[in-house]
Amino acid sequence: MWTIIVQVFPYAMAFTIPLLITALGGLYSERSGIVNIGLEGLMVVGFFTGALVISKLELNMPGISIWLGLLAAFIAGALFSLLHAFACISLNANQVISGTAINMIAGALTVFLARNITGSGNILIVHGLIRRDVPVLSDIPIVGRLFFTQVYATTWLVLALLAVSWFILYRTAFGLRLRACGEHPQAADSAGINVYKMRYIAVMVSGAFAGLGGAIILVTYSGEFTGTVSGLGFLALAALIFGQWKPLGVLGATLFFGFASTIANVSQVIPALSGIPGILLKNFPYIVTLAVLVLSSKYSQAPRAAGEPYDKAKR
């Protein structure tokens, strides 16, 4: 059992991390009251930007180019999310429709541009991130083996962002204000909080994080921009709800998805699982999500004002 865990763990983490950072971004947005189903598209934007920047720079600046690519994806995601923010916050557009438009624009536009650059529409990067052992810490029993041996630096970057986000959301005035905007924007407004500004910031954070998530896919396990993140953004959205809009809940939910998908992929080589039909294993995460949503629906912690445009005149 231990050997299976040790073997599966790196793959599961590689799948979990982009999901986690994207869901975390969604958490900011939804906690401020803006539903963002454009996460999928924003990931694609980051995926594309990362690939473009890294493929241009990696010859001249090996090593640093990956981090510049991640930074560029972060910024591109934030900028692209402004489209969603503008539609939802300034124009009171339907947030689900605007998010759908974001997904469609991102998917089509990036492939359009990529095709114009490479012809095939795929952008290959030669070098991705390399897994490394963290010195000293990797010698800790169990934990060291799982978390500090052969890990990507981005794993720790994302876990650090998770910790920082938790602190910001629950231990700072800014976080309290942001959450207030998602629960009762009118009350927040009357307490002197600029609801529009908070929501703009939150949506941009969600875009930046989703962009980063897309680029992490590129530099860890994909290595090539292919025009789609195959539903990971939607899965992140489900993880956000599964995790009840809380940072630690999101961590748990994304870990669950990471492990469930990885196990489905490697089931053939694990004797204990090879007897289960693939169709069940592949569908397992989605069916469990539906079941959890049914069970938790009574105690749903959804931000009360999520999905509703803020109307100052309304009580």
Next chain:
Amino acid sequence: MNLKRFIGRDFVTALVAVVLGLLAGAVLMALIGRHPISGYVYLFRGGVMSIERVGNTLATATPLILTGLSVAFAFRTGLFNIGAAGQMLMGGLCATAVGLTLVLPKPLLLTVMVAAAILGGAAWGLVPGLLKAKFNVHEVVATIMMNWIAYWTVYYVVPAYFKGAYLETESRKIPDAASLKVEWLTDLFNGSYINLGLFLAVISVIVIAFIIDRTTFGYELKAVGFNRHAAEYAGIKADRSIIMSMMIAGALSGLAGATFYVGYASNIQIGVLPTQGFDGIAVSLLGGNSPWGVFGAALFFGLLHSGKGFMNAMTRIPPEIADTIIATIIYFSATSVLIERNWERLKRKAGGVK
């Protein structure tokens, strides 16, 4: 609100969104150093320049009419059906399964296949409907999950039972007797992809328009869409309306699957969620969620999709320009407030306020 004026404004909004979308496409073409006007000329010529291409445009539009109708129908009950892709896939799988299994005279076989597709899609819509009505699970998440369940179901069922002769990744070709393509129609359009699905789609538009505008059932669905609590207070069973609405939406998408997989195409491929599912959202939005609006929008998008290959061949503009234009149109429809505001301002300036 004056009904006539309301329709007029919707139409203007849609038209402005289309124009803005086409403009955005032109800017993109210019950005990559191609000539926008010749790009558009080839795009539209690719869609209509011969009787065969007109047939292909109609055939491309057929599933879009149905998925658009599906999304629009759910929308009227205040539900966002993002699961048209999965419902379509299941409809296609059911139709293909029947077509590859049963041996019957063509009219009978097609009837059974279409019924199977409708049932498959309806089942896929029923689940999110039930979850929404009984457990208040948000339909957006539920339908996304159902999409992936459909995706993996097809991924395993097709190779296991209907494996193609050469490829593991697609089903066997359905026999001619099981295809919605019929000789007289194919001949009429010089061998295009057009098939009986178009008639099914048009009938669906008429039936759905009738249900929405002329029946108590449709009125109840709309009432629930406007305000679920008020509808319940008025004695309408909101739960039942939500379930029925999602089921019918699913059925329409299932039918779309039949027109695509056993009409336009002749086998089903694994590992692909049909893009028509998501384009259906675009069609529904541009069509203002009205059945005939959907019909027009689907024809327009069908034209863009069927012309893009020709444009690509003639001008080397990437075919994704069509998807970009569609996506931009949706963004402008979503932000139609902006258009409406300026429209009102324009009218005031012209002194034509009535």
